[in-house]
Structure formats: C-alpha cells, structure tokens
Amino acid sequence: MIPFPFLRLQGGYRFIDLKADENDLKGTLKIKGPYAGIQVAS
Amino acid sequence: MRRYPRVVTAAGILLMAGSAFVSSAFALEAGVRGMFWDSTISGDIQTVTDGVPGTILDLQSDLGMKDENVSNGEAFLKAGNFTFRVAYTPLKYTGSSVLSAPIVFDGIQFPPGTTVSSKLETKMVDGDVQWDFINPDLGVASMNLGVFLRLKYVDGSAEISSNNPVLSISATQDFRLPIPEVGFAAGIGFLKNIVRADARFSGMAYSANHIYEGTPSSR
Numbered sequence: 001m002i003p004f005p006f007l008r009l010q011g012g013y014r015f016i017d018l019k020a021d022e023n024d025l026k027g028t029l030k031i032k033g034p035y036a037g038i039q040v041a042s
Numbered sequence: 043m044r045r046y047p048r049v050v051t052a053a054g055i056l057l058m059a060g061s062a063f064v065s066s067a068f069a070l071e072a073g074v075r076g077m078f079w080d081s082t083i084s085g086d087i088q089t090v091t092d093g094v095p096g097t098i099l100d101l102q103s104d105l106g107m108k109d110e111n112v113s114n115g116e117a118f119l120k121a122g123n124f125t126f127r128v129a130y131t132p133l134k135y136t137g138s139s140v141l142s143a144p145i146v147f148d149g150i151q152f153p154p155g156t157t158v159s160s161k162l163e164t165k166m167v168d169g170d171v172q173w174d175f176i177n178p179d180l181g182v183a184s185m186n187l188g189v190f191l192r193l194k195y196v197d198g199s200a201e202i203s204s205n206n207p208v209l210s211i212s213a214t215q216d217f218r219l220p221i222p223e224v225g226f227a228a229g230i231g232f233l234k235n236i237v238r239a240d241a242r243f244s245g246m247a248y249s250a251n252h253i254y255e256g257t258p259s260s261r
Binding site: 010011015016018019021030033036037038 | 072091101249260261
C-alpha cells in the first residue's frame with residue numbers, strides 16, 4: 001500500500017541557454033542547476 | 043481447422059496489446075508541481091540605443107551578479123496521449139561591483155570607480171502541448187515518447203544604478219520575448235510510476251537568436 005499515492009517527490013536538473021539579438025538588446029543567458037520538487041496529482 | 047487456434051491466439055495478442063494502449067489513451071491525470079531550483083547564472087548583456095551599441099557586460103565579472111535559489115511551479119493536465127502544461131518561473135538576480143572601466147548601458151555612461159548595483163529580473167511563462175506517440179501501460183512498467191510545442195513568454199528588465207550621493211544615475215532596459223519552441227519528451231516508470239525517470243528537451247534557433255532548455259528528472 002502506498003501511504004500518499006497523490007504525493008510524489010522528484011529531483012532533477014534544469015538548464016536554459018538563451019541568446020537574444022533584438023534591436024535594442026543583445027545578450028546571452030545561461031541558467032542551470034539541480035532542483036528538487038514535490039508533485040500533487042490526482 | 044488448425045488455422046483457427048492461430049487466429050484466436052493472434053487476436054488475443056492484439057487485444058492484449060491494444061488494451062494496453064486503450065487504457066492509457068483514456069487515462070486522466072491532473073496536478074501541480076512546485077520546484078526549488080538551485081540555479082547558477084552566467085552570460086552577458088549589451089544595449090543598443092538609437093543604433094549605438096553599449097558596452098558588452100559580463101553578468102558575473104563586470105556586474106557581480108550572484109547565483110540564486112529559484113522557486114517555480116507548474117500545473118498539468120494529462121488526457122490520454124496529450125499533456126497540457128503551464129509553468130511559471132520568476133527569476134531575480136542581483137549584483138554589486140566597482141567599475142574598473144567606463145561602461146555605457148541604455149545610452150547612459152557610468153564612469154570608472156563607480157559602485158553600481160545591478161538587477162536582472164524576468165518572469166517566464168511556458169505553455170506546452172505534448173503528444174505522446176508511444177504511451178503503453180504494461181502494468182508494472184510504463185513509458186512514453188512524445189513531442190511537444192511550447193510557447194515561452196519572457197518579460198523582464200535589466201537595471202544598473204549607482205547610489206553614490208554625488209553621482210546618482212540609473213538605467214533600465216525592459217525586454218519582452220515571445221519564443222516558440224519544439225521539444226522532445228521521454229519517460230519510463232515502474233510500479234505504477236512510483237519510481238519514474240523523465241526528460242524533456244526543447245529549443246528553437248532563428249537568425250542570431252536561440253534557446254535550448256531541458257529538464258531530466260526522476261522520482
């Protein structure tokens with residue numbers, strides 16, 4: 001039997017690598033790192 | 043006469059395989075997910091004012107921006123082979139540094155030796171529609187392979203200011219970027235998904251712009 005079947009813990013890694021070259025703004029942005037999460041689902 | 047058992051056997055196998063797909067085709071699941079992201083930031087930024095480019099500023103070495111912990115969330119609805127997701131990620135990075143050389147940001151010049159505070163703040167909203175083209179539920183194990191479309195909306199601002207009482211100047215550059223992405227998703231679960239590993243990767247590149255992002259995860 002699962003005590004809390006609607007509740008789940010998770011972990012992972014997330015990264016975003018963005019390069020923008022607009023008229024008035026140029027840049028690169030790299031955001032990355034591990035994450036921990038909790039999920040409630042039916 | 044011998045053909046009849048073979049037909050029954052083949053039909054039985056097809057029904058068993060089909061029921062695996064049918065059961066997942068009508069499965070319905072909804073939920074919310076909260077995440078705590080230990081993020082590190084790097085990159086650079088440059089404004090262009092009336093066609094005149096400003097200084098290329100490294101977020102860490104020039105502006106002293108620090109890594110931050112980010113709380114973000116996601117709501118999802120899975121109906122059969124389709125999954126709809128809406129995610130919200132607020133980001134805020136700040137820094138402080140003493141300029142070793144003059145810089146120009148948003149058309150405003152900051153002289154060397156100035157102590158500046160900087161802030162990069164963005165709110166990202168992602169809307170996903172995912173279609174799993176393989177989604178069988180095999181009892182003790184399940185898996186999915188799918189593709190998804192994402193519309194990411196980035197609304198943010200970059201600000202540099204000097205709070206020096208002698209020289210108080212501030213410059214802010216706002217930006218809004220709607221970004222369409224195409225993604226690939228895969229997952230495998232065991233014991234009714236008590237133990238599960240997933241991965242989603244998406245991206246888009248056009249002209250001199252690009253975005254790539256991913257979230258491998260397990261539970």
